[in-house]
Amino acid sequence: APRAQGEAMWRRFKSAQDEVFARTSAHLAVQNEERARNLAAKITLCERAEALADSTDWVKTAAEIQGLQAEWKTIGPVSRGHEKAVWERFRAACDKFFTRRQEDLKHRKEEWSANLTKKEALCAQAEALADSTDWENAAAQLKRLQAEWKTVGPVRKSKSEAVWQRFRGACDRFFDRYKHRDQLALQEKAAARDTIIRDLEG
DSSP, rough: OOOOHHHHHHHHHHHHHHHHHHHHHHHHHHHHHHHHHHHHHHHHHHHHHHTTTOOOOOOHHHHHHHHHHHHHHHHEEEEEEHHHHHHHHHHHHHHHHHHHHHHHHHHHHHHHHHHHHHHHHHHHHHHHHTTTTHHHHHHHHHHHHHHHHHHHOOOOOHHHHHHHHHHHHHHHHHHHHHTTTTHHHHHHHHHHHHHHHHHHOO
């Protein structure tokens, strides 16, 4: 452009450019402050998640970490260059807890299954003694089974009540009969005498 016009055009262009830069600089400064605050908030969440990662209070801690994860989603972007590192730090803490919880649950399921097998075996033994008339021996054996029952750990909640009722039912059946053993013995003797009388009458 001719020099006289070129100079005027340059000043016009520079003026518009400066105005844009002034506005964008203010916007970028606000944005940088906001992203720095977001980074600080996410670092705080990382620290809270790391503090919970070794917990064994599975239910309460799982709920707390899920709360942190929900809170994480509400926080906006962070300062450039920090996005990946802060996310990986947070995720590592969450993964550590949930992996440990999963391993513990697997171990507990195996333990519950083994305990259920033991308790079912005790039920079978109690049921075999429930109708015994070898009173003292059967009573001693059932008391031993009851003591052993207390040493066996828990089973899955959905099976716990049923297996307990089965065991208790067998024990109650025997001990109810045990309380009335004298009457039962008299009834047996009376039945035997009745049979003899009928034979004689025949």
